[in-house]
Amino acid sequence: MFNLILFGPPGSGKGTQSEKLIAKYHLKHLSTGDLLRSEISRKTRLGLEAKKFMDKGHLVPDEVVIGMINDALDNNRDVAGFLFDGFPRTAIQAEELDDLLAKKNTCIDVMLALEVSEEELIKRLVKRGETSGRSDDSNEMVIRARIQEYHKKTATVADHYQKVNKVVMIKGEGTIEEIFKRLSDEIDRLMKLDNCV
Numbered sequence: 001m002f003n004l005i006l007f008g009p010p011g012s013g014k015g016t017q018s019e020k021l022i023a024k025y026h027l028k029h030l031s032t033g034d035l036l037r038s039e040i041s042r043k044t045r046l047g048l049e050a051k052k053f054m055d056k057g058h059l060v061p062d063e064v065v066i067g068m069i070n071d072a073l074d075n076n077r078d079v080a081g082f083l084f085d086g087f088p089r090t091a092i093q094a095e096e097l098d099d100l101l102a103k104k105n106t107c108i109d110v111m112l113a114l115e116v117s118e119e120e121l122i123k124r125l126v127k128r129g130e131t132s133g134r135s136d137d138s139n140e141m142v143i144r145a146r147i148q149e150y151h152k153k154t155a156t157v158a159d160h161y162q163k164v165n166k167v168v169m170i171k172g173e174g175t176i177e178e179i180f181k182r183l184s185d186e187i188d189r190l191m192k193l194d195n196c197v
Protein backbone atom coordinates (compact mmCIF):
# COMPACT_ATOMS: atom_id res chain seq x y z
CA MET A 1 0.00 0.00 0.00
CA PHE A 2 0.99 3.62 -0.39
CA ASN A 3 -0.57 5.92 2.21
CA LEU A 4 -0.21 9.63 1.95
CA ILE A 5 -1.30 12.59 4.05
CA LEU A 6 -1.89 15.77 2.13
CA PHE A 7 -1.36 18.45 4.73
CA GLY A 8 -1.76 22.20 4.90
CA PRO A 9 -3.96 24.98 6.26
CA PRO A 10 -7.54 25.59 5.10
CA GLY A 11 -7.43 26.91 1.55
CA SER A 12 -4.02 25.44 0.75
CA GLY A 13 -5.43 23.38 -2.13
CA LYS A 14 -5.75 19.94 -0.55
CA GLY A 15 -9.15 19.24 -2.09
CA THR A 16 -8.15 20.33 -5.60
CA GLN A 17 -4.87 18.43 -5.59
CA SER A 18 -6.43 15.34 -3.96
CA GLU A 19 -8.87 14.95 -6.85
CA LYS A 20 -6.00 14.94 -9.34
CA LEU A 21 -3.77 12.68 -7.25
CA ILE A 22 -6.37 9.97 -6.66
CA ALA A 23 -7.08 9.84 -10.39
CA LYS A 24 -3.38 9.46 -11.21
CA TYR A 25 -2.37 7.02 -8.45
CA HIS A 26 -5.68 5.17 -7.86
CA LEU A 27 -5.68 5.94 -4.15
CA LYS A 28 -8.83 6.01 -2.03
CA HIS A 29 -9.58 9.62 -1.03
CA LEU A 30 -10.53 10.05 2.62
CA SER A 31 -11.46 13.65 3.36
CA THR A 32 -12.91 14.15 6.82
CA GLY A 33 -14.38 17.49 5.69
CA ASP A 34 -16.26 15.74 2.85
CA LEU A 35 -17.33 12.88 5.12
CA LEU A 36 -18.66 15.38 7.67
CA ARG A 37 -20.49 17.43 5.03
CA SER A 38 -22.10 14.26 3.74
CA GLU A 39 -23.31 13.47 7.27
CA ILE A 40 -24.70 17.02 7.51
CA SER A 41 -26.57 16.82 4.22
CA ARG A 42 -28.08 13.48 5.29
CA LYS A 43 -29.04 15.12 8.61
CA THR A 44 -27.61 12.27 10.65
CA ARG A 45 -27.10 12.70 14.39
CA LEU A 46 -23.34 12.80 13.88
CA GLY A 47 -23.78 15.47 11.17
CA LEU A 48 -26.03 17.69 13.27
CA GLU A 49 -23.60 17.48 16.17
CA ALA A 50 -20.53 18.18 13.97
CA LYS A 51 -22.20 21.16 12.28
CA LYS A 52 -22.23 23.12 15.54
CA PHE A 53 -18.42 23.01 15.63
CA MET A 54 -17.88 23.52 11.91
CA ASP A 55 -20.09 26.61 11.72
CA LYS A 56 -17.88 28.30 14.30
CA GLY A 57 -14.68 27.28 12.53
CA HIS A 58 -13.76 24.92 15.38
CA LEU A 59 -12.51 21.37 15.06
CA VAL A 60 -14.99 18.53 15.52
CA PRO A 61 -14.13 16.31 18.55
CA ASP A 62 -11.40 13.73 17.91
CA GLU A 63 -13.53 10.67 18.71
CA VAL A 64 -16.06 11.65 16.04
CA VAL A 65 -13.57 11.91 13.19
CA ILE A 66 -11.50 8.93 14.36
CA GLY A 67 -14.66 6.81 14.34
CA MET A 68 -15.43 7.91 10.79
CA ILE A 69 -11.90 7.10 9.61
CA ASN A 70 -11.95 3.72 11.33
CA ASP A 71 -15.17 2.82 9.48
CA ALA A 72 -13.76 4.06 6.18
CA LEU A 73 -10.58 1.95 6.59
CA ASP A 74 -12.68 -1.13 7.31
CA ASN A 75 -14.95 -0.49 4.35
CA ASN A 76 -12.07 -0.16 1.86
CA ARG A 77 -9.93 -3.22 2.32
CA ASP A 78 -8.74 -3.82 -1.24
CA VAL A 79 -7.33 -0.46 -2.25
CA ALA A 80 -3.87 0.53 -3.49
CA GLY A 81 -3.58 3.01 -0.65
CA PHE A 82 -5.24 5.98 1.02
CA LEU A 83 -4.92 9.69 0.53
CA PHE A 84 -5.84 11.40 3.81
CA ASP A 85 -7.06 14.95 3.31
CA GLY A 86 -7.92 17.11 6.33
CA PHE A 87 -6.94 14.27 8.66
CA PRO A 88 -5.14 13.89 11.03
CA ARG A 89 -5.69 17.38 12.40
CA THR A 90 -4.60 16.93 16.02
CA ALA A 91 -1.74 15.02 17.69
CA ILE A 92 -4.27 12.51 19.08
CA GLN A 93 -5.72 11.86 15.63
CA ALA A 94 -2.19 11.26 14.30
CA GLU A 95 -1.42 8.72 17.03
CA GLU A 96 -4.73 6.93 16.45
CA LEU A 97 -4.16 6.83 12.71
CA ASP A 98 -0.72 5.28 13.17
CA ASP A 99 -2.26 2.60 15.42
CA LEU A 100 -5.11 1.85 13.01
CA LEU A 101 -2.67 1.47 10.11
CA ALA A 102 -0.25 -0.64 12.16
CA LYS A 103 -3.10 -3.07 12.86
CA LYS A 104 -3.42 -3.42 9.09
CA ASN A 105 0.36 -3.95 8.77
CA THR A 106 0.90 -0.69 6.99
CA CYS A 107 1.83 2.93 7.79
CA ILE A 108 1.95 6.49 6.52
CA ASP A 109 4.52 6.66 3.73
CA VAL A 110 4.72 10.43 3.60
CA MET A 111 3.14 13.70 4.63
CA LEU A 112 3.22 16.20 1.80
CA ALA A 113 2.75 19.64 3.36
CA LEU A 114 1.52 22.49 1.17
CA GLU A 115 2.93 25.89 2.11
CA VAL A 116 0.83 28.95 1.27
CA SER A 117 1.00 32.48 2.71
CA GLU A 118 -1.79 33.57 5.04
CA GLU A 119 -2.77 36.43 2.76
CA GLU A 120 -3.22 34.05 -0.19
CA LEU A 121 -5.21 31.58 1.97
CA ILE A 122 -7.78 34.17 2.99
CA LYS A 123 -8.08 35.42 -0.58
CA ARG A 124 -8.75 31.88 -1.87
CA LEU A 125 -11.26 31.01 0.86
CA VAL A 126 -13.26 34.22 0.44
CA LYS A 127 -13.37 33.55 -3.31
CA ARG A 128 -14.43 29.91 -2.77
CA GLY A 129 -17.18 31.15 -0.47
CA GLU A 130 -18.75 33.07 -3.35
CA THR A 131 -19.59 29.84 -5.18
CA SER A 132 -19.06 26.79 -2.93
CA GLY A 133 -22.22 27.10 -0.86
CA ARG A 134 -20.07 26.21 2.17
CA SER A 135 -21.30 28.23 5.12
CA ASP A 136 -17.85 28.13 6.74
CA ASP A 137 -16.34 29.88 3.69
CA SER A 138 -18.81 32.74 3.49
CA ASN A 139 -17.78 34.59 6.64
CA GLU A 140 -14.31 36.05 7.11
CA MET A 141 -14.53 35.65 10.91
CA VAL A 142 -15.11 31.90 10.51
CA ILE A 143 -12.28 31.67 7.97
CA ARG A 144 -9.91 33.37 10.43
CA ALA A 145 -11.09 31.05 13.24
CA ARG A 146 -10.26 28.01 11.05
CA ILE A 147 -6.78 29.33 10.34
CA GLN A 148 -6.32 29.95 14.08
CA GLU A 149 -7.41 26.38 14.89
CA TYR A 150 -4.85 25.23 12.34
CA HIS A 151 -2.03 27.09 14.09
CA LYS A 152 -3.19 26.12 17.58
CA LYS A 153 -3.96 22.41 17.10
CA THR A 154 -3.08 21.18 13.64
CA ALA A 155 0.37 22.54 12.80
CA THR A 156 1.87 20.21 15.47
CA VAL A 157 0.74 17.19 13.47
CA ALA A 158 3.65 17.95 11.14
CA ASP A 159 6.06 17.63 14.13
CA HIS A 160 4.68 14.15 14.78
CA TYR A 161 5.69 12.96 11.29
CA GLN A 162 8.83 15.10 11.24
CA LYS A 163 10.17 12.96 14.10
CA VAL A 164 10.15 9.96 11.78
CA ASN A 165 11.42 11.99 8.84
CA LYS A 166 8.27 11.66 6.80
CA VAL A 167 7.46 15.29 6.01
CA VAL A 168 8.15 16.86 2.63
CA MET A 169 7.32 20.54 2.20
CA ILE A 170 5.79 21.54 -1.11
CA LYS A 171 5.38 25.09 -2.35
CA GLY A 172 1.60 25.51 -2.63
CA GLU A 173 1.56 28.68 -4.73
CA GLY A 174 1.67 28.75 -8.52
CA THR A 175 -0.69 27.15 -11.04
CA ILE A 176 -2.68 24.02 -10.18
CA GLU A 177 -0.58 22.08 -12.71
CA GLU A 178 2.72 23.32 -11.30
CA ILE A 179 1.76 22.27 -7.78
CA PHE A 180 0.43 18.93 -9.07
CA LYS A 181 3.78 18.27 -10.75
CA ARG A 182 5.69 19.03 -7.52
CA LEU A 183 3.48 16.59 -5.61
CA SER A 184 3.63 13.91 -8.30
CA ASP A 185 7.43 14.10 -8.53
CA GLU A 186 7.71 13.40 -4.80
CA ILE A 187 5.20 10.55 -4.93
CA ASP A 188 6.97 8.94 -7.90
CA ARG A 189 10.24 9.09 -6.00
CA LEU A 190 8.76 7.72 -2.76
CA MET A 191 6.74 4.93 -4.35
CA LYS A 192 10.01 3.27 -5.36
CA LEU A 193 11.02 3.00 -1.69
CA ASP A 194 9.45 0.80 0.94
CA ASN A 195 8.73 3.23 3.75
CA CYS A 196 6.63 1.01 5.98
CA VAL A 197 9.14 -1.61 7.06
Ligand code: ADP
Pocket residue numbers: 009010011032033034036053054055057058059060061062065085086087088089090093136146
Ligand atom coordinates in the same frame (compact mmCIF):
# COMPACT_ATOMS: atom_id res chain seq x y z
P1 ADP B 1 -10.79 23.36 5.28
O1 ADP B 1 -9.53 22.63 5.56
O2 ADP B 1 -10.75 24.09 3.98
O3 ADP B 1 -11.23 24.23 6.41
P2 ADP B 1 -12.31 20.86 5.47
O4 ADP B 1 -13.35 20.49 4.50
O5 ADP B 1 -11.10 20.01 5.56
O6 ADP B 1 -11.96 22.36 5.08
O7 ADP B 1 -12.93 20.96 6.95
C1 ADP B 1 -14.06 21.74 7.23
C2 ADP B 1 -14.37 21.68 8.72
O8 ADP B 1 -14.66 20.32 9.11
C3 ADP B 1 -13.23 22.09 9.66
O9 ADP B 1 -13.20 23.49 9.88
C4 ADP B 1 -13.59 21.30 10.94
O10 ADP B 1 -14.62 21.93 11.67
C5 ADP B 1 -14.16 20.00 10.40
N1 ADP B 1 -13.12 18.94 10.27
C6 ADP B 1 -12.66 18.39 9.12
N2 ADP B 1 -11.72 17.46 9.36
C7 ADP B 1 -11.56 17.41 10.71
C8 ADP B 1 -10.71 16.67 11.60
N3 ADP B 1 -9.82 15.76 11.14
N4 ADP B 1 -10.82 16.89 12.93
C9 ADP B 1 -11.68 17.78 13.41
N5 ADP B 1 -12.51 18.53 12.64
C10 ADP B 1 -12.45 18.36 11.30
